[in-house]
Amino acid sequence: MKGYIWNKIGKIIPVESVARPYWSQEYFQAPNTILLKDRLRVFFCSREFASEGQYISRIGFCDFSRDGNFTFLGYSPNPLIELGKPGAFDEFGTYPLSVFADGDLSFGVYGGWTRTLSVPFDVSLGLVVSRDSGVSFQKVLEEPILTKSLDEPFIISSPKLRKFNGVWYLYYIAGEKWKIDNSRMEPVYKIRLATSTDLIHWQRHGEDLIESKLFEEAQASPDVFEFEGAYHMYFCYRETSNTKGIGRGYRIGYAKSDNLYDWIREDSSAGIELGPEAWDSLDISYPHFFTLNQKSFLLYLGNEVGKYFIGFAQLEKL
Amino acid sequence: MLKFRNLGLIATPQNLDLRDGRAGFMQSPQTLQFDGFIRIYFSTRFLDSSSKPISQVEYLDFSNDWHCLDSFSKPLSIGKSVLGAYDEHGIFPFVPFRISEKVILGYISGWSRRVSVDVETAIGICITHNNGETFTRIGNGPILAAGIGEPFLVGDPFVIANGDQMIMYYIFGTSWISDPQNPTAPLDRVYRIGLATSTDAINWDRRNGNQIISFEDELECQALPSVTRFQDSWLMAFCYRNAHDFRHNKEKGYRLGFARSLDGFNWSRLSEKDCTMELGDWNSEMQCYPNLYASGDQIYLISNGNQFGKHGFGLHVLEGEIKNGI
Numbered sequence: 001m002k003g004y005i006w007n008k009i010g011k012i013i014p015v016e017s018v019a020r021p022y023w024s025q026e027y028f029q030a031p032n033t034i035l036l037k038d039r040l041r042v043f044f045c046s047r048e049f050a051s052e053g054q055y056i057s058r059i060g061f062c063d064f065s066r067d068g069n070f071t072f073l074g075y076s077p078n079p080l081i082e083l084g085k086p087g088a089f090d091e092f093g094t095y096p097l098s099v100f101a102d103g104d105l106s107f108g109v110y111g112g113w114t115r116t117l118s119v120p121f122d123v124s125l126g127l128v129v130s131r132d133s134g135v136s137f138q139k140v141l142e143e144p145i146l147t148k149s150l151d152e153p154f155i156i157s158s159p160k161l162r163k164f165n166g167v168w169y170l171y172y173i174a175g176e177k178w179k180i181d182n183s184r185m186e187p188v189y190k191i192r193l194a195t196s197t198d199l200i201h202w203q204r205h206g207e208d209l210i211e212s213k214l215f216e217e218a219q220a221s222p223d224v225f226e227f228e229g230a231y232h233m234y235f236c237y238r239e240t241s242n243t244k245g246i247g248r249g250y251r252i253g254y255a256k257s258d259n260l261y262d263w264i265r266e267d268s269s270a271g272i273e274l275g276p277e278a279w280d281s282l283d284i285s286y287p288h289f290f291t292l293n294q295k296s297f298l299l300y301l302g303n304e305v306g307k308y309f310i311g312f313a314q315l316e317k318l
Numbered sequence: 319m320l321k322f323r324n325l326g327l328i329a330t331p332q333n334l335d336l337r338d339g340r341a342g343f344m345q346s347p348q349t350l351q352f353d354g355f356i357r358i359y360f361s362t363r364f365l366d367s368s369s370k371p372i373s374q375v376e377y378l379d380f381s382n383d384w385h386c387l388d389s390f391s392k393p394l395s396i397g398k399s400v401l402g403a404y405d406e407h408g409i410f411p412f413v414p415f416r417i418s419e420k421v422i423l424g425y426i427s428g429w430s431r432r433v434s435v436d437v438e439t440a441i442g443i444c445i446t447h448n449n450g451e452t453f454t455r456i457g458n459g460p461i462l463a464a465g466i467g468e469p470f471l472v473g474d475p476f477v478i479a480n481g482d483q484m485i486m487y488y489i490f491g492t493s494w495i496s497d498p499q500n501p502t503a504p505l506d507r508v509y510r511i512g513l514a515t516s517t518d519a520i521n522w523d524r525r526n527g528n529q530i531i532s533f534e535d536e537l538e539c540q541a542l543p544s545v546t547r548f549q550d551s552w553l554m555a556f557c558y559r560n561a562h563d564f565r566h567n568k569e570k571g572y573r574l575g576f577a578r579s580l581d582g583f584n585w586s587r588l589s590e591k592d593c594t595m596e597l598g599d600w601n602s603e604m605q606c607y608p609n610l611y612a613s614g615d616q617i618y619l620i621s622n623g624n625q626f627g628k629h630g631f632g633l634h635v636l637e638g639e640i641k642n643g644i
Contacts, residue, residue, distance in 0.1 A: 086505055087435040087470045087494040114438075117431035119402040124464065143469045148440065150520065153459030154402050178402040187402075200466065 001232060001254060006272040006298050006313035011279070012042070013062055013310055014072050023058045023079045025049050029306040030096030030221070031299040032160075033290040034106060036133050039073060040064045040292060042299070043080075043108075043134065044310065045095040056083070057095035059110060061134055068293050070312075080137045081110060081128055089114055089124040089144045096221075096286070099134060100161045106130040107199060108137055109159040109170060112144060119178050119185050123157040124148070125170075127199055146172065146194060146202055154178070155189050158220040168196040169260060171209075171222035171233070179216065181241045188240050191222040193261065209233075209263050210255055216240045220250075221286040224260070227296070231257040234270065234287035234298065249283030250305060272298065272313060279309050320576070320588070322619050322634035324596040328384050330630035334362060334376075335390045341365050344391075345373070345627040346411035346542060346607040347620045350422070350450060355387065356380045356611070357450060358620065359394060359424075360631065361410040373408035373429065377450075382613070384633055395452040396424070396444055404428040404440040404460045411542065411607070414450060415477040415484075415519075422446045423519055424453045425475040425486075428460065435494050435505055439473035440464075443520060461520055462488065467527020470494075471509050474542050477519070478582070485582050486514045486522060487530075487543035487554070497562040506561045511540045513583070531577055532587050537561040540575070545582070546610040548617055552579040555608035555619060572606035574621065600624060600632050607631075 013028060024046035031044045041063050047055040058079035065071035081097070084090035090112025097110040108128040116122050124144035128137035146156050155175030162169040173189040180186075191209045194202040210219055214237065223234045233255045239248040254270035255263040275281040280302035288299040296315035302308055329347075334340045341363040350357045358380060361373040376391035399406040405428025413425040426442040440460035444453040462472050471491030477484050490512055494505040510529040514522035531540055531554075543556045554577040560570035576593040577585040595605065601623025608621040617636040623629065 085494070087432070087438075087491065087507070089464060089469070091434060115433035116402070116438075117433060118406055122402070141466055143464050143466055147463050147465075148404060148459045149463070150443075150457035150459050150461055153400065153404065153457070175402070177400065180401075185401075 001227075001256075001271055001315075002266075002269045003318050004269075004271050005316050005318060007316050008272075008277070008280075008311060008313045010277075010311065011302075011309045012064070012070060012299065012312040015309060018072060018075075021060065021075045021077060023048060023060060024075065026055075027057075027307055028310045029057070029301060030286050031288050031301075031310050032096075032098050033288065033299070034099055034101045034134060035066065035290070035292065038066065040066045040070070040290075041134055042310075043097050043099055045097065054115075055093070057093040057113065059094050059097045066292060068295070076135070080134065081108075082139070084112060084142065088112070088142065089147065090126055091115075092121070096158055098159045098161045099130075100163060101133070102163060104131065106134050107161060108134075109145070109161045111157040111159065119154075119187075122148070123155050125156050125159050125172060141200070145200055146170070149204065151206065152192070152204070155187050157189070158222065160222050160224060162224055164226070164260060166197075168199055169224070170194045170196065170202060171224050173220055173222070177216075179240060181243070184243070186240045186243060187218065188216045189218050189220065191219045191235060205261065209261075210235065210253070211265050213237070213253075213265065213267070214239055219253075221288075223288050225289050227289075231260055232289070233257070233263060234289060236285035236287060238283070238285075246282070249303075250285030250301075252284055252287050252300060272300070277302075277311075279303055280311050284311070319591070320593040320636060320638045322593075322595045323637055324598045324601075325384070325633040325635060326598055327600050327623075327630050327632040328380065328620070329358070329360075329378055329386055329391075331628075333378055333386060333388070333391050333630070339364050341371060343371075343373075343626070343628050344630045345622055346609075347622070347631040348411055348413050348609050349611045349620060350414040350416060351611075351613070352449070354382070356382065356384075357414075358631075359412045359414060360391075361408070361412065362391070366407075370431075371408070373410035375409050375412040384618075396426070397453075397455055399428070399455075400458045403458050404430055404438070404463065405442055407431050407437070411474065413475050413477065417519065422450050423477075425477060426455075427473040427475060435507070437471075439471050441472055441475045441488060456520070462486075462514070462522060462524075465524055465526070468512065468524070471507060476542075476544050478545050478547070480515075480582050482517060484516045484519060485545075486516065487545055488512060488514065489541055489543070490527070492527075495561060499562065507539070508537065508561045509539050509541065511543050511556060530583075530585050531556065531575070533558070535560070539564075541572075542607050544608050544610045546612045546617060548612060550580065552582050553577075553610060553617065554579070554585060555610050555621075557606040557608060559606075568603050571604045572626070574605045574608050595634065598623075598632065600629055
């Protein structure tokens with residue numbers, strides 16, 4: 001997006017002034033929007049306080065006016081997607097979610113979490129559908145639509161569901177390796193693509209889409225959209241060693257494409273950096289682009305991968 | 319009527335080098351025919367640092383009349399599974415499949431441990447470049463894992479050629495349930511036999527949870543399908559047990575079941591009257607993990623017996639004929 005810059009507006013959810021629902025006691029993560037007739041709906045992931053040191057991520061939404069003022073209208077009272085039964089791929093959490101409104105239906109692809117013994121977790125992707133614009137979702141299948149495979153051995157996550165020219169595109173990440181860094185397990189994962197005509201059977205592209213720029217870089221949130229005649233992807237990337245160190249967390253990257261498969265990475269054109277606020281000064285991640293009233297906006301997570309706030313910024317042409 | 323005559327154990331823990339950390343067990347024998355001898359791959363147990371068993375693959379060679387040619391089994395090198403992979407806590411079973419004289423594949427039933435349930439399994443693939451003495455994984459991930467109608471516990475592959483295509487028989491989990499008699503115990507799993515087809519041995523067309531072997535008891539678990547073609551028929555051996563209390567209660571433990579087919583896809587389960595097994599001391603309490611092996615006009619059954627194969631594996635030979643309409 002050469003020649004563009006994102007002007008940060010602030011926190012989109014008025015966290016300090018509105019009571020949070022029980023399912024959202026900590027974290028605001030992985031925002032994704034759909035635009036309804038009377039409101040902007042922002043799906044996000046959140047958590048109850050940790051039990052025995054472990055969290056379970058749930059998915060809900062909050063609504064805003066669509067008049068350009070982003071007036072906060074409320075949270076979903078409950079999480080939207082049930083956890084899976086014992087042994088199921090989504091028994092221990094649902095994170096992240098990507099929703100695509102397609103006529104009267106809204107389809108969602110979400111990451112389902114299971115807990116494993118040698119490494120902390122594994123993730124596979126499930127499919128849900130809503131007939132009421134995301135107020136409630138039903139699982140299309142109890143099983144994953146995309147899980148570990150021959151060259152994607154674990155952590156199939158961070159979905160972004162899109163439809164271009166009648167074909168479903170699912171941008172996601174696939175684990176490449178688990179590494180042990182100072183006795184901490186850290187996964188390395190890369191952005192990949194699968195396509196489908198029915199949302200259930202997917203053809204994997206089988207290649208990393210975005211060239212890595214860090215050593216053993218982890219990439220997530222491949223937010224793809226069409227804008228002013230080209231395809232764009234905002235994503236986030238980070239180091240996978242010494243991950244708690246200053247400057248080691250997520251930053252936002254950018255790539256462009258003319259065919260949705262081949263991407264040219266051009267982070268210098270992302271137009272969004274850390275800070276200057278204290279809450280987004282250490283890491284920014286999980287970008288999501290949307291347009292409203294002919295204006296373009298970017299949602300993103302602040303420090304500690306959205307532990308406290310979701311930020312938003314407006315696009316300005318230089 | 320078919321009858322399997324008992325020929326006794328052909329391999330025992332005396333064939334395991336127990337000085338080298340092996341904890342016994344010779345499970346799920348799988349045959350591969352060579353010119354002049356028969357190789358049998360099986361899983362034996364090692365204990366990891368937390369004293370939990372890890373199944374690893376070894377092999378023994380046998381003469382064509384089933385005399386063991388090795389003093390001790392040899393570990394099969396398949397390389398090391400990567401951290402977090404589907405097979406990092408063991409391989410059980412390891413199933414060879416000969417595509418041609420030169421090309422032999424190995425199908426891996428890989429185990430990885432879970433927190434809320436004991437285990438998850440998936441099926442991977444490897445290939446040998448030295449006639450089955452070592453294998454190399456094709457990829458760190460599985461070729462078959464949870465899928466539509468098959469939510470977990472995909473394992474126990476057995477592959478057979480069918481013209482230009484291959485059929486894989488395998489199992490998938492249907493539920494994790496608690497035992498009403500023992501509600502605080504870890505959950506028990508239920509699993510059934512399905513099939514998939516392929517033309518390249520790697521990409522498989524599945525049937526979305528279709529269960530191909532009939533059962534009367536909803537708590538029946540079916541495992542280790544093995545198939546051979548004989549005259550105009552297909553014969554399958556498998557083992558089955560109750561979901562609960564199967565370790566110590568003989569009535570609920572593993573027994574062998576058999577099924578017959580004319581096309582490899584549609585199967586009729588044989589009654590215990592239609593197919594009987596002569597039992598020996600080694601499998602008087604339990605019969606499990608069968609492998610069928612056809613040679614000339616004979617069909618052999620290699621399987622485990624009491625205590626899930628702790629004491630080795632034994633041999634039966636089929637008597638009687640498979641006729642249409644049994």
